[in-house]
Amino acid sequence: MPTIAILTAGGTGKRMHGDIPKQFLTVKGKPIIIYTLEAFQQHPGINEIYVACLYGWESILEAYAKQFGITKLTRIVPGGDTGQRSIYSGLNAIREDHVHTGDIVVVIHDGNRPMLSQDIISDNIIKQKLHGSAVTAIPTTEVVFISENGMESDRFLNRDELWRTQTPHSYRFDELWEVHNRAAADGIFDMAASCALMQKYGYTTYFSKGSEKNIKITSKEDIEIFEALLATEKE
Numbered sequence: 001m002p003t004i005a006i007l008t009a010g011g012t013g014k015r016m017h018g019d020i021p022k023q024f025l026t027v028k029g030k031p032i033i034i035y036t037l038e039a040f041q042q043h044p045g046i047n048e049i050y051v052a053c054l055y056g057w058e059s060i061l062e063a064y065a066k067q068f069g070i071t072k073l074t075r076i077v078p079g080g081d082t083g084q085r086s087i088y089s090g091l092n093a094i095r096e097d098h099v100h101t102g103d104i105v106v107v108i109h110d111g112n113r114p115m116l117s118q119d120i121i122s123d124n125i126i127k128q129k130l131h132g133s134a135v136t137a138i139p140t141t142e143v144v145f146i147s148e149n150g151m152e153s154d155r156f157l158n159r160d161e162l163w164r165t166q167t168p169h170s171y172r173f174d175e176l177w178e179v180h181n182r183a184a185a186d187g188i189f190d191m192a193a194s195c196a197l198m199q200k201y202g203y204t205t206y207f208s209k210g211s212e213k214n215i216k217i218t219s220k221e222d223i224e225i226f227e228a229l230l231a232t233e234k235e
Helices: 032-042 058-067 083-097 118-131 173-185 194-200 220-234
Strands: 003-009 048-053 073-078 105-110 133-139 144-146 155-157 163-172 207-209
Touching: 003 032, 003 083, 032 048, 032 058, 032 105, 032 118, 048 058, 048 083, 058 073, 073 083, 083 105, 083 173, 083 194, 105 118, 105 173, 118 133, 118 163, 118 207, 163 173, 163 194, 173 194
Parallel strands: 003 048, 003 105, 048 073, 133 207
Antiparallel strands: 105 163, 133 163, 144 155
């Protein structure tokens, strides 16, 4: 059963307030996207990698992949302005490249989530085989308030019932493809996460193991955390 990773790397990095998209920022001599690609390159359960890349950065990504020996990279496809559109672009490319898709498992991951461990990938793939799908998640440890104006609150949620999703998310190709086409027919294009879209169309979310280290880099503070985590790993 082929297992194919789709990395979403179509973001412009507006919150970084810089000219270089966050996934291409260099940390310790290596672009962030390469750290992410290396995690899937090294995992024996991943057969191929597709990347939905920000327009204009495709050739740069291809050059980096060659430089750092990412041999599982099969294809770079256009990224979309939402996560949903980027994932659909990757799915469409897989469908073009593979005659038979019924036995393909797709593992979706954020290109700017570079601290992905081999254990997290393994657990995600195992849980997908057990349940048909898997979403990396961790429990919520903080109190979560509800606020309409972002300034005050008189309500909070029970944190024991709250789980924070990360990536990867794994699904059977055919189910993911069907749901994305249903969403397009219904005029839904702005869902950021595949798990939210799948749940909207009746699929149950099954959790796999996550980690607080599995951070998504969206701000300059996240870069500092990433650097600190890298330093800890080398000790």
